[in-house]
Amino acid sequence: MIKTNVMRLLEHAHIPYRALEYDVDEDNLAGEYVASQIGMPPEQVFKTLVAKGDKTGVLVFCIPVALELDFKKAASVTGNKKIEMLHVKDLLATTGYIRGGCSPIGMKKKYSTYMDETAILFDEITVSAGVKGCQLCIPQEALVEYIDANICDIAK
Numbered sequence: 001m002i003k004t005n006v007m008r009l010l011e012h013a014h015i016p017y018r019a020l021e022y023d024v025d026e027d028n029l030a031g032e033y034v035a036s037q038i039g040m041p042p043e044q045v046f047k048t049l050v051a052k053g054d055k056t057g058v059l060v061f062c063i064p065v066a067l068e069l070d071f072k073k074a075a076s077v078t079g080n081k082k083i084e085m086l087h088v089k090d091l092l093a094t095t096g097y098i099r100g101g102c103s104p105i106g107m108k109k110k111y112s113t114y115m116d117e118t119a120i121l122f123d124e125i126t127v128s129a130g131v132k133g134c135q136l137c138i139p140q141e142a143l144v145e146y147i148d149a150n151i152c153d154i155a156k
Contacts, residue, residue, distance in 0.1 A: 006105045006130040013146055018137040031065020038135055042066035045126045048102040050095055053080030058094060060113040062104050067155035077152045103128040104147045115149040
């Protein structure tokens with residue numbers, strides 16, 4: 001297994017993690033597939049979504065893979081009237097990550113990050129290691145503190 005920048009950042013911050021590798025299926029980038037591959041319930045596996053607010057610009061959202069971002073709730077908690085997903089062609093230039101390997105850790109810039117409140121139900125959650133094929137299982141409280149995430153109700 002290769003060591004990713006996300007892993008290096010966590011090690012530097014003395015945050016423990018477990019790397020969980022899975023087979024990448026380019027025809028199935030669905031989070032439920034990833035959850036089944038790593039043997040974790042979908043509620044504990046979080047995807048990272050990048051959006052733009054009409055007032056705030058780039059925003060990062062972490063929500064369980066089986067849920068969807070609630071744009072009205074997300075706009076409300078971020079102080080925007082409207083939010084739209086960042087176009088996939090802009091993802092790499094904005095975050096440093098590709099679709100299917102976007103992590104809330106180690107983006108090119110520090111963006112305001114919001115994590116769905118369901119994360120607090122678990123001691124550990126997983127997020128992308130920054131590449132397709134690897135998730136990192138991290139203590140939820142340490143992750144929230146490290147990425148300075150706002151915990152709120154943003155998923156449906």
